[in-house]
Structures are given as structure tokens and as C-alpha cells.
Amino acid sequence: MNPKKMTYKEAVAEIDEILEKIEQEELDVDELSEKVKRVSLLIRFCKEKLHKTSTEVENILREMEE
Amino acid sequence: MANAQLTLSELNLLIKETLDDTFAGLVWVKAEIGEFTVNRNGHCYLELVDIDPVSNQIIARAKATIWSYTFRMMKPYFETTTGQAFGSGLKILVSVKIEFHPLYGMSLNVRDIDPAYTMGDMALKRREIILRLQQDGVFEMNKELELPAVPQRIAIISSPTAAGLQDFLNQLAHNPTEICFYTRLFPATMQGTQTADSIINALEQIYPYEDLFDVVVIIRGGGAQLDLASFDHYELAYHVAQFPLPVITGIGHDKDETIVDLVAHTKMKTPTAVAEFLISGAETFEGRLLEIEAYCSKLLSERLKKENDWLRQTMVRLKQGVRHFVQKEEHQFSLTALLLKNRVPSFLERQENRFIRHRHRLQMKGRGTIRDQIHFLKKKDSDLQQLVSRFMEIRNDHLGKARQNLKNRLSFQLKEQLAKLSFTEEKIRLVDPLEVLKRGYSLTYKNGKLVRTIQGLNEGDQLVTQLHDGKVESEITGQVTPLLQKQESSGLTGNIG
Numbered sequence: 293m294n295p296k297k298m299t300y301k302e303a304v305a306e307i308d309e310i311l312e313k314i315e316q317e318e319l320d321v322d323e324l325s326e327k328v329k330r331v332s333l334l335i336r337f338c339k340e341k342l343h344k345t346s347t348e349v350e351n352i353l354r355e356m357e358e
Numbered sequence: 359m360a361n362a363q364l365t366l367s368e369l370n371l372l373i374k375e376t377l378d379d380t381f382a383g384l385v386w387v388k389a390e391i392g393e394f395t396v397n398r399n400g401h402c403y404l405e406l407v408d409i410d411p412v413s414n415q416i417i418a419r420a421k422a423t424i425w426s427y428t429f430r431m432m433k434p435y436f437e438t439t440t441g442q443a444f445g446s447g448l449k450i451l452v453s454v455k456i457e458f459h460p461l462y463g464m465s466l467n468v469r470d471i472d473p474a475y476t477m478g479d480m481a482l483k484r485r486e487i488i489l490r491l492q493q494d495g496v497f498e499m500n501k502e503l504e505l506p507a508v509p510q511r512i513a514i515i516s517s518p519t520a521a522g523l524q525d526f527l528n529q530l531a532h533n534p535t536e537i538c539f540y541t542r543l544f545p546a547t548m549q550g551t552q553t554a555d556s557i558i559n560a561l562e563q564i565y566p567y568e569d570l571f572d573v574v575v576i577i578r579g580g581g582a583q584l585d586l587a588s589f590d591h592y593e594l595a596y597h598v599a600q601f602p603l604p605v606i607t608g609i610g611h612d613k614d615e616t617i618v619d620l621v622a623h624t625k626m627k628t629p630t631a632v633a634e635f636l637i638s639g640a641e642t643f644e645g646r647l648l649e650i651e652a653y654c655s656k657l658l659s660e661r662l663k664k665e666n667d668w669l670r671q672t673m674v675r676l677k678q679g680v681r682h683f684v685q686k687e688e689h690q691f692s693l694t695a696l697l698l699k700n701r702v703p704s705f706l707e708r709q710e711n712r713f714i715r716h717r718h719r720l721q722m723k724g725r726g727t728i729r730d731q732i733h734f735l736k737k738k739d740s741d742l743q744q745l746v747s748r749f750m751e752i753r754n755d756h757l758g759k760a761r762q763n764l765k766n767r768l769s770f771q772l773k774e775q776l777a778k779l780s781f782t783e784e785k786i787r788l789v790d791p792l793e794v795l796k797r798g799y800s801l802t803y804k805n806g807k808l809v810r811t812i813q814g815l816n817e818g819d820q821l822v823t824q825l826h827d828g829k830v831e832s833e834i835t836g837q838v839t840p841l842l843q844k845q846e847s848s849g850l851t852g853n854i855g
Contacts, residue, residue, distance in 0.1 A: 300507035300643065307650055314657045321665060324658070331654050335647050342508065342644055345538045349511065352570060353542045 295337035303334045370460035377464070381456040384469055392419070394446045400426030406466065422454065422466040432471050439473035442480060447551065451475030480590070487592045487617050496599040500623045503604045506572040508640045511540045513571040513603070515560040517548040522579015522610060522629040529633035537640040542571075548578040553588035558597050568602050573636070576618065577608040577629035589616030598622055608632035795826035812838050 295303060310327045313319055319327055364372070389406035396402050401423065408418035424432065433444050442448065453470035491497040512530070516523045523543070530539040544560040547553055557576065564574060576598075588594075589609060595617045598605050604623035608631055609616060619625040626632040787793060795801075801824040802809040809815065815838050823830045 304507060304646075304650075307654075311650070311654060311657065314654070314661065317661070321661075324661060328654065328658055331650070335651050338647055339644070342510075342537050342640060346540075349540050349570075353511075353540055356542065356567060356570070 295334055298334075298337070300338055300341070303338050307331050307334050367460055370458070374458040374460065377456055377458050384453045384455055386451060386472075387454050387466065388449070388451050388475065389418075389420070391444075391446045391448050391450060392416075394444075396429070400429060402426070402429045402468075404468075420464065420466055422452075422468055424468040428469060432468075436471055436473050436476070440477050440480065442476065443549075445550075448476055449479040484590050484617060487590060487595065488620065490592060491595055491599060491617070491621065494596065496596060497621055499599045500601060500605050500621055503602070503623055505604050505623065505639070508537075508643045509573040509604075509606075509636050510538070510640065511571045511573075512542070512636065513564045513567075513574045514541055514543045515546050515557055515564075515574060515576045516543065516578060516629075518543060518545045520548060520577075520579055522577055522608070525579060526575075526577055526608075526629040526633050529630060530636065533633075533637045533640075535637075535641050535644060537637065537644070539636065539640075549588065551588070554591040554594040557594055561597050561601055564603070565601075571603055573604050573606055573623075574601060575606045575608065575629075575632050575636075576622070577610075577632055579608070579610045579629045589618040591617065594618055595621045606632050606635065792826055795824070800825050812840055 293302070293306075298306075310331050314324065314327065387406070390409055392405035392407040394402070394404050402425075404422040404424070406420050406422050407416045409415065410417045436442075436444050451472040451474075452466075452468045453472075454466035454468050456464065457467050458464045488497070514523070514526070516526075527541060530541060533539070544563050546560040547556040561574070564571065598618050599621035606624045606626060607616075607619050607622040608626045608629040609619065610628050615625060624635065626635055803822045803824070804815070804819055806822075809821070815834060817834050817837065819834045821832050821834065823832065
């Protein structure tokens with residue numbers, strides 16, 4: 293799924309799932325690098341969402357009429 | 359009757375005297391505050407009412423006053439004890455002096471108040487409301503909602519002018535970890551009798567935009583710390599409890615919890631505390647992200663180390679294996695070399711001997727064979743010559759015989775052919791017609807045609823008879839008589855002539 297459309301909860305759930313697989317050593321080294329990339333992408337997305345003001349959200353809230 | 363006629367002033371004076379006599383001292387009265395005003399001098403003017411609990415109708419009404427020197431003392435005492443702002447809607451137990459003024463009528467001058475009565479009434483009301491909410495099955499509903507991992511989009515219900523609101527917004531905007539919060543204010547009156555309706559109205563405005571927000575906060579700060587009765591409100595609590603987003607309260611009272619606080623998802627004491635709660639929620643989430651990041655890289659490096667170790671071990675094992683193998687091969691090789699060194703000379707010697715032996719044998723055998731072959735060839739040659747001369751003899755013999763044979767056969771055949779020829783000449787001579795005619799036979803023709811039968815011959819027919827030395831012409835004079843069958847031709851012949 294595209295991280296931009298995910299909620300924090302979904303992102304964390306996916307991260308947890310991947311970490312569990314890594315812990316259980318279910319992944320071979322090739323998959324491992326793929327999945328670690330995905331984790332870091334998801335974390336980056338979450339951090340950006342936390343810190344970077346989304347003008348989209350701001351506009352929606354501003355344009356909301358009473 | 360006429361004697362009983364009084365002026366209004368006289369009547370009012372009489373009433374005042376009667377009242378003063380009857381209510382010489384103070385009287386404890388239970389009533390509800392209806393209207394309530396405080397003038398510039400700090401004097402308090404009230405309307406006390408009695409409301410029928412069944413019909414909700416006002417069934418008694420009286421004016422009351424609290425002089426400023428009393429009110430100054432009484433108000434804080436009441437409010438700190440009850441946690442409730444002194445104002446309309448409260449049920450109070452007050453000690454009053456009944457006064458009657460001829461011009462202004464009766465009024466009750468409040469001298470003392472018993473907050474315990476109000477508290478008891480409030481507690482009773484609260485218990486009733488809580489019970490009702492529980493019976494409705496909504497009391498825990500908002501608490502059962504899951505607070506989002508990061509409560510980032512916040513719908514605020516507050517008074518736009520409230521000092522607490524600005525603090526709250528500033529605090530969110532300037533949070534230390536610079537987390538981005540989105541806020542939107544839904545204005546509401548936060549004190550007085552309009553509070554509950556106003557907040558319900560704000561909730562209804564948020565409701566259609568449920569998806570745009572993570573939480574709703576109801577905050578009120580600074581100024582009026584009291585007026586909790588507005589939040590011990592059934593309708594309001596009912597709405598808050600059932601709201602689809604988690605509601606966080608910061609109503610600004612730290613003594614008692616209002617019913618709205620009780621049904622809200624999370625209760626904070628002040629707007630500041632609400633802001634801290636939201637910020638810490640987001641920070642906790644970020645902290646978790648960092649932990650995950652660290653954990654993930656730890657897992658990764660552990661795994662990589664493990665893989666590296668494995669590789670290294672495998673390399674070592676491989677090297678050892680190769681070395682061992684090479685050593686073994688080397689050993690084998692030197693062993694073989696040694697063996698070879700020892701064996702080669704004797705082998706060469708043996709081979710040389712064999713070679714010499716073979717050469718010798720070959721020489722011997724070769725010579726013998728050539729001799730044999732020559733002998734054999736010579737024998738063959740003489741055999742062939744003998745065979746040829748003998749064959750030639752036989753052939754010559756054959757040829758001589760054949761020649762003799764041929765000679766004999768030719769002379770015999772010649773004789774035979776000559777005999778056959780003279781015989782044939784004889785035969786030919788015998789059958790010659792001329793010879794036949796010579797022997798006495800003749801040929802008779804009639805009209806140039808040979809006559810073979812008597813038929814067709816008649817008397818007088820001219821005949822020509824051929825003999826070997828000439829022709830005779832004649833005529834048939836006699837009768838033509840057929841012969842007996844065997845003597846036909848001689849008979850005919852006999853008649854001619």
C-alpha cells in the first residue's frame with residue numbers, strides 16, 4: 293500500500309509484522325533488504341506526517357463551513 | 359364595615375407589624391434561585407422560587423436580597439464548599455429575615471446559607487443523571503473508542519474569548535518536538551445556562567466531519583472556574599458519551615469531576631493538561647518510531663553479523679578443506695613420484711630387454727619367413743609351369759582329335775550329300791511328265807482344257823491328245839461309256855485312239 297494513504301496505525305501494524313518476520317528469521321537476505329527498506333520508508337512517512345504541515349489538511353479545515 | 363376602612367399605607371403597616379410579630383427571628387427556607395443579579399454596590403438581588411417536581415411549574419415565588427457585606431463573605435464560602443458557582447438554578451437552604459416594606463412589599467433578606475443542602479441536592483441530581491446514562495447504556499461508550507496513535511487533527515470546543523483557549527493553541531503550536539497539529543475551533547458558550555445547549559450544538563457541527571478529526575477537546579480555562587452544574591447535564595453528557603470521536607475534557611476544575619468528565623474518553627484538569635496530553639501522545643508515538651528504527655537496525659546488524667560470521671566460518675572451513683586436500687594430494691604425488699623413481703629404471707630395463715628379445719626374434723623369424731616365402735614361390739612357379747605345359751598338351755590333343763573328327767565328318771557328309779543328290783536326280787527324272795509321256799501316258803484336252811473325267815464329253819466333241827513326241831487331234835465317234843470304278847481311267851484311255 294502506498295504509505296501516503298496509510299494511517300499511523302496501519303503503518304505501525306505493517307512495521308510490526310515485518311519486524312516479527314525479521315525476528316523469526318523468516319526472511320532470506322534478499323527479502324530482508326527489501327523489507328528493511330519498507331520499514332524505513334514507513335518510518336520516514338510517519339515522521340514526515342508528524343512534522344511536516346500538510347497544506348491539504350489545513351485547507352480542508354479552513355474551508356469547512358459551519 | 360366603615361370603621362374597618364384603612365388606607366393602603368395603614369394596611370401595609372398593619373401587615374408589617376403582623377409579620378414582624380409572627381416572624382420575629384430568622385427562618386430557614388429551602389428554595390431554588392430563579393433570577394439573580396448583583397448590582398454595582400455588591401448587593402445581590404434574587405428571585406427565589408419553588409418548582410413543583412411533577413408539573414415543573416413555579417408554585418411559589420419571593421424576592422430576596424443579600425446585602426453586599428453578607429454576600430462578600432457568603433459567596434466564596436458557598437462556592438469553595440460546593441464547587442459550584444452561586445447562581446440561578448441552584449437549590450439553596452438559606453436563613454432569612456422576612457421584611458416588609460410599605461412601598462416595595464415583602465422581601466427575604468438572606469443572612470446565612472447552608473451549602474451542605476445544595477451539595478446534597480447536587481449529588482442527588484448527579485447520581486440520578488449517572489444512573490440514567492448507565493441505564494441508557496451510553497455511559498462507557500466514548501471510553502471504549504480507541505484513541506488514535508497520534509491525535510493530530512483536533513476539533514476544539516471552547517469559547518473564542520477564553521484565555522485557556524489561546525494558551526492551549528500556543529502550547530500545541532510551539533511544542534518542543536515540533537509535531538504538527540491541526541486545529542479547528544467550534545465556538546461555544548462555556549458558562550451559564552446556555553453552556554450545555556451550546557456545546558451540543560458544537561458537537562453537532564463536528565459530527566459530519568468525523569473523518570477529518572482524530573479527537574474532540576472541550577476546554578475552558580481561566581476566569582470562571584465554577585459553574586459546574588452546566589456540565590452535570592444529562593443531555594450534554596448523553597451527546598458526549600455517544601460521540602464517534604474520543605472526547606478529551608479540560609474544563610478547568612480540579613476538585614470535582616463533572617458528569618461530562620466522567621463520560622468523556624479522557625479527563626484532564628486544564629486546557630494546558632489537555633495540550634500536554636496530546637503532545638505527549640504524539641511524542642510517545644515518535645519515540646516508538648525511533649525505538650522501532652533502532653530495533654530494526656539492531657536486528658538487521660545482528661542478522662548481517664550472523665550472515666558474515668557464517669561466511670567467514672565457511673571461508674575458513676573451505677580454506678582448511680582445500681589445504682587438507684592439497685596436502686593429501688601432494689603427499690600422494692610425492693609418494694607416486696618416489697615409486698615412479700624406483701620403478702622406472704627397472705621398468706625401462708625390462709622394456710629394453712623385451713625389445714631386444716623381440717628384435718632378435720623378429721630377425722630370426724623374418725629371415726625364416728622370407729626363405730619360406732621364396733621357396734614357396736619357387737614351388738608355385740614350377741607347379742604353374744608344369745600345369746601350363748600339361749594343359750597345353752591336353753589342349754593340343756583335343757585339337758588334333760577334333761581336327762580328325764572334323765575331317766572324317768566332312769568327308770562322310772560329302773559322300774552322303776552326293777548320294778542324296780544322285781537319288782534326287784533319279785527321282786526328279788522319274789517324275790518328269792515327259793518321261794511319263796514316254797512311258798506311254800497321254801494328256802487329253804478339250805477346248806484347251808485338260809480332260810480328267812468322262813463327264814461333259816459327248817459324241818462329236820473335238821479332242822487334242824498330247825504324246826511325248828507330238829499332238830493328235832480326234833473326234834469322239836463312239837459312245838462314252840463309264841468304267842467300273844476301279845478301271846475308270848484305263849477304260850477311258852482304251853477308247854481313245
